[in-house]
């Protein structure tokens with residue numbers, strides 16, 4: 376009988392990381408799981424030790440800590456953004472530790488027609504991975520959602536639970552295809568499990584494309600809320616976002632994000648389905664799960680969570696009705 380493969384996962388305490396660690400741990404007959412993480416607090420919040428993972432603390436800035444964590448591993452799974460510029464360190468440590476198999480998570484954002492700084496870094500990182508001599512797989516998710524930890528759907532859920540109005544930059548008709556972190560985790564484990572995936576690159580997206588308007592409508596419906604959609608032309612929003620970006624120390628919104636929102640971001644997952652047996656849950660199911668999760672985790676007495684909670688138990692009480700105030704780019 377062959378021993379289980381030893382797998383090290385970086386970015387393990389992040390949104391996707393928690394799902395990936397659990398998914399590998401579920402296959403303990405085939406994998407022994409180790410996590411590379413920066414802080415004990417984040418490790419505890421992600422429940423990594425409960426899933427039986429051995430945790431190696433460190434960061435890519437402390438190169439030795441990463442090289443040490445890789446010693447004796449068979450497979451490396453990279454979940455930290457390739458846009459942070461760590462690829463040279465990562466690939467060098469893999470070479471020194473003789474870890475040949477690697478699954479690297481990139482992003483479909485590399486296909487954007489826009490020119491964010493991170494695009495060049497990500498493309499360069501992907502090229503280095505291809506040239507590294509490793510048995511690599513590149514996985515490119517679309518927008519990832521699934522828990523309070525995501526920085527997209529959870530914000531929309533909170534906003535729609537709290538406010539009766541939601542501003543929509545532009546017409547809101549661009550497509551996106553968000554993927555649930557649980558589905559993405561299965562694709563990553565499947566890629567690490569098959570030699571078919573070696574040297575291959577997969578876009579991993581949700582079940583179906585959906586517009587921003589449809590996303591808002593669905594969340595409001597599931598929350599049992601009436602929300603007024605106010606479409607604001609992009610030409611009015613751009614100067615406001617530009618100013619906001621310059622005034623705030625840590626802006627959560629940017630002009631680039633505004634443009635991205637109005638770019639089609641739907642990608643086929645046909646190759647992942649064929650090679651990895653990938654299956655994505657319907658967006659409605661994924662977002663319902665996220666609402667449930669947010670309800671269960673929120674502190675009691677919190678106003679937003681009580682709205683979410685009421686909606687989760689009585690989803691059909693207040694049918695959603697959106698009103699489009701103005702339209703146009």
Ligand SMILES: NC(=O)c1ccc[n+]([C@@H]2O[C@H](COP(=O)([O-])OP(=O)(O)OC[C@H]3O[C@@H](n4cnc5c(N)ncnc54)[C@H](OP(=O)(O)O)[C@@H]3O)[C@@H](O)[C@H]2O)c1
Nearest residue numbers: 386388389390391413417434435454455456482517518519
């Ligand atoms: N989120 C999306 O919508 C989305 C869409 C497409 C692609 N992706 C890609 O998918 C991957 C996973 O995304 P995610 O949203 O799940 O990530 P995430 O929640 O932001 O988590 C990233 C993890 O990386 C760790 N990390 C950051 N810098 C590090 C460093 N210098 N050294 C060591 N660890 C470091 C963080 O550690 P701490 O826990 O200590 O902060 C965190 O656990 C990323 O490569 C991302 O670019 C994400």
